[in-house]
Amino acid sequence: MILALFLLIIVAVIVSIVFVLAVPGNSEDHKKCQHCGKRVKIETVVCRYCKKDLVDLPYR
Numbered sequence: 619m620i621l622a623l624f625l626l627i628i629v630a631v632i633v634s635i636v637f638v639l640a641v642p643g644n645s646e647d648h649k650k651c652q653h654c655g656k657r658v659k660i661e662t663v664v665c666r667y668c669k670k671d672l673v674d675l676p677y678r
């Protein structure tokens with residue numbers, strides 16, 4: 619019984635973690651850095667992760 623309860627808690631934790639990771643952030647004010655792929659604010663001109671200049675791509 620205790621083992622079943624323990625497994626249930628583990629599953630619940632894993633599901634919640636997956637759910638949080640799967641939900642994308644608000645993409646309205648964010649864009650993807652074309653160099654490193656990290657999400658940065660739309661008005662960012664220098665990526666804070668890879669320090670490269672961000673130029674808006676003609677396609678998005």
Ligand SMILES: [Zn+2]
Binds near residue numbers: 651652655656667668
């Ligand atoms: Zn970057």
